[in-house]
Amino acid sequence: MKSILKAGVAISLIAFFAAATLMSAARAGAAQDKMMGAAAQDKSLYERLGGEAAISAVIDDFAARVLADARINQKFAKSNPERLVFHLKEQVCAVTGGPCKYTGNSMTKTHHNMKVTEGEFNALVEDLVATLDKFNVPAKEKGEVLAALGPLKSQIVEVKGDATGTPLPADFKPAPPLTDKQKKEGPFGGKSKM
Numbered sequence: 001m002k003s004i005l006k007a008g009v010a011i012s013l014i015a016f017f018a019a020a021t022l023m024s025a026a027r028a029g030a031a032q033d034k035m036m037g038a039a040a041q042d043k044s045l046y047e048r049l050g051g052e053a054a055i056s057a058v059i060d061d062f063a064a065r066v067l068a069d070a071r072i073n074q075k076f077a078k079s080n081p082e083r084l085v086f087h088l089k090e091q092v093c094a095v096t097g098g099p100c101k102y103t104g105n106s107m108t109k110t111h112h113n114m115k116v117t118e119g120e121f122n123a124l125v126e127d128l129v130a131t132l133d134k135f136n137v138p139a140k141e142k143g144e145v146l147a148a149l150g151p152l153k154s155q156i157v158e159v160k161g162d163a164t165g166t167p168l169p170a171d172f173k174p175a176p177p178l179t180d181k182q183k184k185e186g187p188f189g190g191k192s193k194m
């Protein structure tokens with residue numbers, strides 16, 4: 001009888017320690033998952049997008065799409081495409097937490113007297129989405145890029161309504177071309193070519 005009791009206690013103890021070991025392993029696993037999740041979260045949007053090379057390729061594709069889009073390309077008739085691409089790269093790098101400083105004009109000054117409509121703004125966003133999809137940017141990061149640029153709408157749109165393909169006012173004054181120094185250094189601070 002005694003020995004049966006002893007054996008029972010021994011089995012219970014083994015079961016207890018086994019369960020405790022399993023539970024602490026599970027807890028450690030959960031903690032590790034949490035830490036890895038936190039590390040992924042710690043990465044800036046700039047890093048998650050793929051940094052300088054990815055942003056540069058995305059903006060090249062986006063700008064080409066915009067300049068070929070008859071719904072909006074009349075607005076770019078007087079503008080310098082090299083300057084546009086340079087400042088878009090700088091801007092996207094800066095707003096996504098990258099190591100760039102935006103040195104272009106403010107969004108209000110840039111788009112002043114361009115008479116951009118809501119429909120034209122939406123067309124440009126559609127072009128951006130098409131580019132982000134082409135580069136397989138995941139839904140989360142795509143949402144974050146759009147959330148970073150979307151709020152600029154009120155500084156860009158001057159005309160209510162869905163109209164697209166509206167002309168650029170004849171008295172619109174474009175910004176000057178890039179300086180030689182800007183061309184030499186590039187939008188990412190001289191480390192790479194545009």
Ligand code: HEM
Nearest residue numbers: 072075076079087088091104105110120121124149174175
């Ligand atoms: C979220 C939306 C937009 C963003 C983030 C944006 C951003 C920019 C940036 C950074 C520049 C360069 C500024 C500089 O060189 O100093 C620029 C220029 C320009 N943008 Fe936009 N833009 C947006 C929407 C639009 C729309 C909807 C249009 C027209 C349909 C437009 C037409 C232009 C034109 C024509 C220029 C050249 C201006 C010049 O030559 O002075 N943009 N934009």
